[in-house]
Amino acid sequence: MYIVPKLDDFSPPSLDRAAADLLAALDAESSAVTDDAAYKNFRDRWMARKNGILTQVNDLWLKAAPGPQKRDVGQRVNQLKTRVEELVAATEQHLRGGASSEKLEADRIDVTLPGNRHHIGAQHPVLRMMDDVVNVFRAMGYSIEEGPEVETDYYNFEALNFPPNHPARDTQDTLFLAGQEKKPTRDRLLMRTHTSPVQIRSMMKTPPPLRVVCPGKVHRNDALDATHSPVFHQVEGLAVDANITFSDLKGTLDHAMKSLYGSSIKTRFYPSFFPFTEPSADMQVSCPFCGGKGCRKCKFGGWIEILGCGMVDPNVFEFVRDNGYDPAKISGFAFGMGVERLAMLKWGVDDISLFYQGDIRFLEQFA
Ligand SMILES: [Zn+2]
Numbered sequence: 001m002y003i004v005p006k007l008d009d010f011s012p013p014s015l016d017r018a019a020a021d022l023l024a025a026l027d028a029e030s031s032a033v034t035d036d037a038a039y040k041n042f043r044d045r046w047m048a049r050k051n052g053i054l055t056q057v058n059d060l061w062l063k064a065a066p067g068p069q070k071r072d073v074g075q076r077v078n079q080l081k082t083r084v085e086e087l088v089a090a091t092e093q094h095l096r097g098g099a100s101s102e103k104l105e106a107d108r109i110d111v112t113l114p115g116n117r118h119h120i121g122a123q124h125p126v127l128r129m130m131d132d133v134v135n136v137f138r139a140m141g142y143s144i145e146e147g148p149e150v151e152t153d154y155y156n157f158e159a160l161n162f163p164p165n166h167p168a169r170d171t172q173d174t175l176f177l178a179g180q181e182k183k184p185t186r187d188r189l190l191m192r193t194h195t196s197p198v199q200i201r202s203m204m205k206t207p208p209p210l211r212v213v214c215p216g217k218v219h220r221n222d223a224l225d226a227t228h229s230p231v232f233h234q235v236e237g238l239a240v241d242a243n244i245t246f247s248d249l250k251g252t253l254d255h256a257m258k259s260l261y262g263s264s265i266k267t268r269f270y271p272s273f274f275p276f277t278e279p280s281a282d283m284q285v286s287c288p289f290c291g292g293k294g295c296r297k298c299k300f301g302g303w304i305e306i307l308g309c310g311m312v313d314p315n316v317f318e319f320v321r322d323n324g325y326d327p328a329k330i331s332g333f334a335f336g337m338g339v340e341r342l343a344m345l346k347w348g349v350d351d352i353s354l355f356y357q358g359d360i361r362f363l364e365q366f367a
Pocket of ligand 1: 290
């Protein structure tokens with residue numbers, strides 16, 4: 001370990017030797033520095049104000065130098081000081097530089113590796129189907145109306161020609177809000193069982209002619225199975241004008257099905273019953289999976305029932321007669337379809353619950 005010697009001889013050769021010894025020691029100690037702790041010791045040993053080697057050089061060489069030599073010794077000590085400072089700085093740089101090149105090595109990126117794929121969001125198949133249906137009707141000049149999911153008995157049933165105690169109410173297991181026993185029946189709140197109340201609300205708002213589609217969520221007290229869900233989506237439609245006939249209904253719905261499932265799809269209508277339409281019909285489409293030949297999906301019948309429709313019952317118009325809906329002057333048709341059912345038919349999904357499980361393996365097929 002280098003120790004700063006006391007000098008007796010302040011002649012240039014003696015000073016040169018002393019300086020050479022000091023610089024040799026500095027070099028040796030610098031190259032022994034391999035980590036931060038060693039570097040700090042090294043720096044303090046050489047440069048600390050109190051008792052660092054440079055301070056000792058100042059005391060033992062410069063201050064001790066006799067008057068005539070002071071100037072020469074002062075210059076030499078200054079040169080040494082500069083040299084020590086440079087080498088201490090270089091030692092630190094070497095240490096950090098070494099570390100950072102190791103870091104660079106560790107961070108090296110192999111650009112030939114396959115990238116990480118990020119999942120981008122996609123529309124849920126049910127909403128996509130709902131948009132598709134709405135867009136088909138929008139292209140035919142229909143406007144879009146929405147209404148509340150919590151409805152009164154009046155809009156959900158009574159104004160749609162389901163009078164209180166009408167047996168047709170039993171066909172829809174309704175979820176009523178609790179604690180309303182004291183209210184009159186027509187004011188009781190319920191989760192709407194269909195989007196049909198929006199049709200009544202639209203007719204109250206807008207006089208004829210009227211063409212609207214009403215997309216939305218509906219609720220029924222059904223247990224979840226392969227084809228039923230307590231919450232599902234509907235798109236209903238209503239067209240009211242002078243001289244609307246059943247032919248308009250057939251033509252409109254046939255066009256809509258061809259738009260959704262392809263031009264080779266055929267439609268047919270069967271008599272049915274709904275309280276708010278007269279006559280009422282169920283519409284079937286030719287099976288899109290087998291083209292009507294018969295397969296497991298259509299239970300080998302070649303046809304699949306897809307929606308309910310009919311001519312608006314004049315009794316319904318009576319509820320909005322004040323807004324220009326005089327059943328003697330106008331007529332109209334209405335239809336309603338389950339969006340999940342349309343989607344199952346479109347994409348060959350055989351279990352409705354797949355739409356609600358949020359399973360990415362199922363959903364990403366629609367991305
Ligand atoms: Zn089939």
